[in-house]
Amino acid sequence: MAADDLPIAASERHSDEFPIIVEGLVNRFGEQTVHDDLSLEVRQGEILGVVGGSGTGKSVLMRSIIGLQRPSAGNVEVFGQSITDAEPDEAIGVRCRWGVLFQGGALFSTLTVGENVQVPLKQFYPEIRPELLKDIARYKVMLSGLPEDAANKYPAELSGGMKKRAGLARALALDPELLFLDEPTAGLDPIGAARFDQLTRELKETLGLTVFLITHDLDTLYEICDRVAVLADKQVVAVGTIPELLETGHPWIEEYFNGPRGRAAQASQARDERRKASSSSRSMDKPHKGKA
Numbered sequence: 001m002a003a004d005d006l007p008i009a010a011s012e013r014h015s016d017e018f019p020i021i022v023e024g025l026v027n028r029f030g031e032q033t034v035h036d037d038l039s040l041e042v043r044q045g046e047i048l049g050v051v052g053g054s055g056t057g058k059s060v061l062m063r064s065i066i067g068l069q070r071p072s073a074g075n076v077e078v079f080g081q082s083i084t085d086a087e088p089d090e091a092i093g094v095r096c097r098w099g100v101l102f103q104g105g106a107l108f109s110t111l112t113v114g115e116n117v118q119v120p121l122k123q124f125y126p127e128i129r130p131e132l133l134k135d136i137a138r139y140k141v142m143l144s145g146l147p148e149d150a151a152n153k154y155p156a157e158l159s160g161g162m163k164k165r166a167g168l169a170r171a172l173a174l175d176p177e178l179l180f181l182d183e184p185t186a187g188l189d190p191i192g193a194a195r196f197d198q199l200t201r202e203l204k205e206t207l208g209l210t211v212f213l214i215t216h217d218l219d220t221l222y223e224i225c226d227r228v229a230v231l232a233d234k235q236v237v238a239v240g241t242i243p244e245l246l247e248t249g250h251p252w253i254e255e256y257f258n259g260p261r262g263r264a265a266q267a268s269q270a271r272d273e274r275r276k277a278s279s280s281s282r283s284m285d286k287p288h289k290g291k292a
């Protein structure tokens with residue numbers, strides 16, 4: 001076999017192009033097989049939406065990628081390092097390069113928001129002095145769109161939307177390159193959900209993040225996702241932009257995106273685009289006030 005014909009091992013591929021590579025993943029719980037030979041590559045700098053019916057294994061996939069779930073078989077690499085083979089302390093260098101917002105925020109109820117944000121900082125950088133820890137936490141709280149005084153509040157004192165932002169602040173604590181969001185807009189009202197989407201997009205653009213985003217929210221998929229991965233039949237059955245997914249003709253994809261809610265989200269996105277186009281053409285028509 002010529003060298004060019006050799007299969008390229010995941011580890012030899014550019015991990016800077018694909019910070020997450022999942023190959024042949026199998027996850028079983030007793031008799032139940034959740035994933036069977038599942039593969040997925042996440043591109044650097046994209047927001048990848050992950051969708052699928054309830055129980056198709058979206059959260060188990062995320063847990064396998066971040067090393068909280070040891071798969072029955074297969075390999076997961078993050079930034080070129082195998083997560084599946086690594087002992088917990090071996091993966092420490094790579095673990096500080098990602099942040100996770102779990103469903104419901106998963107905040108410690110006995111700690112203030114600021115103290116919650118300090119937890120990963122203390123874990124990975126125990127040498128940081130307390131005043132600096134407080135300053136970093138305050139900055140992350142504000143970066144997540146919360147008022148500065150939210151740092152001193154306890155989770156029970158926050159609304160659902162504020163809790164999500166507090167969870168996001170903690171996910172951003174270590175200046176991650178990869179952000180995992182598990183149903184970030186679930187339970188938010190439509191205005192709060194749209195604001196959270198916008199924040200995710202802005203953070204992705206300003207901080208250069210790659211985002212793995214599990215969602216059931218069609219508006220989120222249309223508004224901010226660069227590509228969408230669809231879980232069905234124990235595998236990722238398709239990955240691409242929404243028009244590309246629709247071309248596959250997969251029955252679940254058809255039903256999901258072309259059902260009543262899918263059509264409403266599509267129409268809303270088309271309206272947004274028309275509004276943006278008309279406001280940018282109006283601003284181009286305006287006479288310049290500067291020097292003649």
Ligand SMILES: Nc1ncnc2c1ncn2[C@@H]1O[C@H](COP(=O)(O)OP(=O)(O)OP(=O)(O)O)[C@@H](O)[C@H]1O
Nearest residue numbers: 029032034052053054055056057058059060061216
């Ligand atoms: N630790 C576990 N032990 C046993 N079964 C599990 C475990 N974790 C997940 N499962 C099972 O794996 C399947 C997939 O679960 P998962 O939470 O990943 O689904 P999901 O796609 O995220 O669903 P949803 O959209 O409803 O959140 C479910 O049937 C669940 O019961």
